[in-house]
Amino acid sequence: MPDEQIRRSTVFRCAEGHTLLCNYGANLPCGKANTDLRLPGAEPWCREHREADFIPRFAIPSGNIYNWRCFAGAPEIVSQIEEIDPRGFVARYWKRVD
Numbered sequence: 001m002p003d004e005q006i007r008r009s010t011v012f013r014c015a016e017g018h019t020l021l022c023n024y025g026a027n028l029p030c031g032k033a034n035t036d037l038r039l040p041g042a043e044p045w046c047r048e049h050r051e052a053d054f055i056p057r058f059a060i061p062s063g064n065i066y067n068w069r070c071f072a073g074a075p076e077i078v079s080q081i082e083e084i085d086p087r088g089f090v091a092r093y094w095k096r097v098d
Helices: 003-009 043-048
Strands: 010-015 018-023 066-071 074-080 095-097
Touching: 003 010, 043 074
Parallel strands: none
Antiparallel strands: 010 018, 018 095, 066 074
């Protein structure tokens, strides 16, 4: 990747006395994690697919940290798929600079 592109796509923050870096990219959100427990966009989909084992990504807000399914016509969390750091960011996207 060219140096200029790295500079434009890298952000930093401080946490617990350390500098952390994140590089934006396809499906790499560096902002706060989306921990919404409701999916208004998925509610109509689940009404039509009452017992679906999954909810398609188009119906789930970007960066949501849960795996969802439909149960009895409503969105339901199956599991948490991302670990969140103490300040609310997806931990695996942020690398410590030593």
